[in-house]
Amino acid sequence: MQKINSTILSSVFVLIGTIILLLCVFVLPRVAQETVLIHPEVAYLRYPILLGMYVTALPFFYAIYETVKMIQVIERKSIFSSRIVQGLNHIKYCAFVIIVLYVLGIFVLDYANALPSVIAVMGFGILIVTIMVAAGAAFIKNVLIKNQLKLSN
Template sequence: MIRGKTIFLKIAVVVIGMVALVLFIFWLPGLARSTAEMNPDYAYLRYPVPAGVYISAIPFYFALYQALKLLHYIENNNAFSEHAIASLKSIKYCAVAIILLYAVGFALLRFQIAFHYSIAIIGAIVIFATSAVAVFAAVLQELLTNALEIKSENDLTV
């Protein structure tokens, strides 16, 4: 039963990664090009904004890899282990890194007086979603740490 659920979640993680990759490769350059053509005032952002998104893809894919590792631990009945806690910690740090990258990008755009509302909306959505992931990973990490402590105490008493 658990194996079927983890396989479904693994497939979901892979699909998320593939969809993001397709968007990064095909949609983002076209969006940057069409935005630069429609708004010549912001044409100089055609390359820096996608570059920032591509840089933020590094922690995103590392977090997806850590999620796959976590699902593997769950599949092998090692959910209550230090490895699972380390994976959750990595996911949390990746989410924080993405938030910081977008915050720095917002600040740079603000200093250049190029803070277009469409960039702000997309960035705010990414920051909000990533914040939710970071908080969720931190809560799970804390719960798993407490459960691991209780488990080790129970093992010592028996």
């Protein structure tokens, strides 16, 4: 039964990663084009914004990879493995990288008076979700470390 659950969970994360990849390839360029049509004064920022969003997708995909690897480790070993704590650290750092890049991007665009509302809403939505992921990873890591210490004593 546990193997089925971990397979389903891994499949869900791979599906999420695939959906985000498809959004990056097909939807983001369209949103950028529509934003240029609506706000022609920021047309020169179309490709820098797209590049920034693609750069932040890289840590996201690495975090998905780490999550799938952690599920495999849990399936084979134990949830109290040091590899799980290491994976949670990687996920937390990926979230922090995404947060820093989006905050910098939003400040730069706002400073240049070139922050389209569509990009602002998308950016703040991504920021909120990423902050929740970072906090969740840090919380789970602390719980695992406390339980490891209790088990070793």
